[in-house]
Amino acid sequence: MQLMTIIEAEARMQERREGGYAVSARYDRRRGRVVVRLSTGVELTFPASLAQGLAGADPDALSRIEISPSGLGLHWPALDADLSVPDLLQGVFGTRSWMAAQLGARGGRARSDAKTSAARANGRKGGRPKRASG
CATH class of the missing domain: 3.30.2020.40 (Uncharacterised protein PF10387, DUF2442)
Structure with a gap:
């Protein structure tokens, strides 16, 4: 360099x-x-x-x-x-990693009709499927 x-x-x-x-x-x-x-x-x-x-x-x-x-x-x-x-x-x-974490946190809190529908459908099926141990 x-x-x-x-x-x-x-x-x-x-x-x-x-x-x-x-x-x-x-x-x-x-x-x-x-x-x-x-x-x-x-x-x-x-x-x-x-x-x-x-x-x-x-x-x-x-x-x-x-x-x-x-x-x-x-x-x-x-x-x-x-x-x-x-x-x-x-x-x-802030730094790139800090900014990415802030944007990710906001995205996870986002509400949309599609996200609400998917959560309700998963709830009717018994919630999130368990991970298969492997």
Whole structure:
């Protein structure tokens, strides 16, 4: 694997900053939301409960937000939680595995007419069939 030179790394960071970088960040206790103001003038607001490491956290801990020197990262020292500003702009609120687990949990709770009918039909048959030991 080839290592990136400092010049290449700086160019890559500059590309990522073109979409905007954080100039301020705060936690709005009243609304339970993180508010990030970007260099472009855009204000990004999201519920803390949506982000990995922030859900269920104490409001005092959520209020202490550090912005990385590049403006591309947010860090909550009391929670040891980090989020990427470019990822937040794309709707990514955690790692891939964490996001997949969140989506899977939501899908399992989903209700549809087909799912309800199948559950009722299985119930009339005595429930879910037992696994065959093998």
